[in-house]
Amino acid sequence: MRNVPSVLSIAGTDPTGGAGIHADLKTFQERKAYGMAVVTSVVAQNTKGVQDVWHVPVDMVEQQIRAVFEDIRPGAVKTGMIATPEMIERVADLLEQENDVPLVIDPVMVATSGDSLMEQESLDLMKKRLLPLSAVITPNRQEAEVLTGLSIENIETAEDAAKTLVDEMGASAAVVKGGHLTGDATDVLYSEDGIEYLHAPRTDTNHTHGTGCSLSASIAAELARKNSIKTAVSNSKAFISKAIMDTLEIGKGNGPINHWASRLSKEDIMV
Numbered sequence: 001m002r003n004v005p006s007v008l009s010i011a012g013t014d015p016t017g018g019a020g021i022h023a024d025l026k027t028f029q030e031r032k033a034y035g036m037a038v039v040t041s042v043v044a045q046n047t048k049g050v051q052d053v054w055h056v057p058v059d060m061v062e063q064q065i066r067a068v069f070e071d072i073r074p075g076a077v078k079t080g081m082i083a084t085p086e087m088i089e090r091v092a093d094l095l096e097q098e099n100d101v102p103l104v105i106d107p108v109m110v111a112t113s114g115d116s117l118m119e120q121e122s123l124d125l126m127k128k129r130l131l132p133l134s135a136v137i138t139p140n141r142q143e144a145e146v147l148t149g150l151s152i153e154n155i156e157t158a159e160d161a162a163k164t165l166v167d168e169m170g171a172s173a174a175v176v177k178g179g180h181l182t183g184d185a186t187d188v189l190y191s192e193d194g195i196e197y198l199h200a201p202r203t204d205t206n207h208t209h210g211t212g213c214s215l216s217a218s219i220a221a222e223l224a225r226k227n228s229i230k231t232a233v234s235n236s237k238a239f240i241s242k243a244i245m246d247t248l249e250i251g252k253g254n255g256p257i258n259h260w261a262s263r264l265s266k267e268d269i270m271v
């Protein structure tokens with residue numbers, strides 16, 4: 001029997017539509033997966049920064065997750081902003097029971113604007129409880145440094161961090177993203193197949209709000225479509241590179257990426 005691939009994001013909001021669950025749902029749609037979303041925190045933010053955050057009560061987060069799983073069992077799950085220690089514990093408790101569903105963890109700590117999106121005390125629980133459940137974890141440079149304690153200056157040290165996340169910390173695979181390194185936008189994937197570099201030219205733009213969210217959402221959609229980690233990551237890298245290159249110039253700050261870029265030209269979009 002053929003199934004529609006479905007994928008669940010457990011993440012925070014962005015009312016301007018560029019990051020968080022809004023970016024995830026746009027990505028799921030573009031990557032041919034039926035998208036679902038559990039809201040963890042409501043964030044008043046825009047392309048210029050974060051103004052305020054309200055965390056959804058943990059029991060309500062649990063109820064949302066239960067509501068999804070008892071009705072439409074996702075083919076993959078991605079987590080984004082899970083800010084508090086209590087929320088990380090509860091989400092880990094629930095996802096631990098669903099360990100046949102591949103989990104993509106985007107360990108969201110800080111927004112592009114520099115605003116913090118995770119409480120300091122959450123780090124240990126992220127490492128101990130959530131990270132070992134992941135099919136793949138997708139930290140950016142700073143997140144990989146905080147998680148591993150290593151300093152990442154270049155592609156070689158990014159590789160060391162990816163290996164540490166898998167071999168010593170219990171992730172099944174890791175993508176250490178190179179958006180915040182210099183030179184080409186090269187990401188490093190470490191999985192059971194070894195190390196792989198994902199190369200893309202660096203686009204000269206400040207429209208990178210939500211790149212990390214969208215990359216991890218795309219990987220989750222690809223896994224829900226039963227692709228391997230390697231294929232999921234390389235298809236997602238191609239998707240995100242086009243979305244960054246073909247920027248829409250929306251917003252007064254770090255604008256969003258162009259989720260349509262793989263299938264529509266700007267002429268199709270603009271009025």
Ligand SMILES: Nc1ncnc2c1ncn2[C@@H]1O[C@H](COP(=O)(O)OP(=O)(O)OP(=O)(O)O)[C@@H](O)[C@H]1O
Pocket residue numbers: 110111112139140141177178179180185186187200201202203204205208209210211212213215237240241244
């Ligand atoms: N200027 C750029 N040109 C091309 N690719 C980029 C650029 N900036 C980031 N990327 C790519 O976008 C993806 C996200 O990487 P990045 O390191 O920016 O993650 P992030 O910091 O989590 O994202 P975010 O900006 O959403 O917080 C990676 O594949 C990275 O290589």
Ligand SMILES: Cc1ncc(COP(=O)(O)O)c(N)n1
Pocket residue numbers: 011012013014019020021043045080081108110111112113117208209210211212213
């Ligand atoms: C709810 C939420 N989740 C994640 C991010 C990170 O995205 P970015 O670093 O691109 O702003 C964000 N800004 N908001």
